Amino acid sequence: MQLDGLRAEASTGTLTQLAALQVGVAVSVGAAHNVTAHATSSAAVEAFQSVIVMSQEQMIALERDHRHHSEQFQQFESDMFTRIDALAAVNGVDVSGFHEKQRQLQAEYNEAKARGDLAGMLEADALRTNSLRVGLEHVGASPAEIDAAREQEEAAQQRYLDQTAIEARREAEQQGMSADAVKEHVAVAVAEADAGLEERKARYAEKTASKFEASFDKPKFAVTEATEADAPLPTPHDQQPTAEVQL
Secondary structure, three states, rough: HHHHHHHHOOOOHHHHHOOOOOOOOOOOHHHHHHHHHOOOHHHHHHHHHHOOOOOHHHHHHHHHHHHHHHHHHHHHHHHHHHHHHHHHHOOOOOOOHHHHHHHHHHHHHHHHHOOOHHEEEEEEHHHHHHHHHHHHOOOOHHHEEEEHHHHHHHHHHHHHHHHHHHHHHHHHHHHHOOOHHHHHHHHHHHHHHHHHHHHHHHHHHHHHHHHHHHHHOOOOOOOOOOOOOOOOOOOOOOOOOOOOOOO
């Protein structure tokens, strides 16, 4: 895919300068303490490694890819609503709290889009994919459906962190920072975005679990786990129905 090609180009040659960068470790000594102060995930490290060595043309192309996937997400979410509602009806699960949360995140997405904030749009997408995966778990979806939803969630998170890295690098370079200062600025921005996203997901998971548990206390029917023979997890229209992460 286009994104894979961009990452491949970014990973050649100059990445030898980044050999010291492992999970939670910045490339420069000056950035190390800032990054490790956060629970930096492998997704955040990958965003830093890839974007810090991209050309301007590659960053623009990656942003175009991000916009494309964000537009696709609207239909994907609609398909997931249908699946979650169907399982909820069969298993007697109240999903009103789930739909309320999705409406809130949609409003957040719309506000970000109105102000031209691509990173904000992608953050909302990442949270919505997380919400969809949690919803599938609580209505009794099959393991295959949940795994596929988790991969979509990871892909959305990666897009958000990549975009954060792009915007942080652009900001630092426009301010005339040194090469090391640019790296530090990007590393810290990505780590903070990653930590903030995980914190928001954790808060949502806690609230959602309590709502779903309450609905499970008095189900209309016995909750039954969906089998893998049930309808497969829908995927955006131009993606193949595969378990591979689609970036």
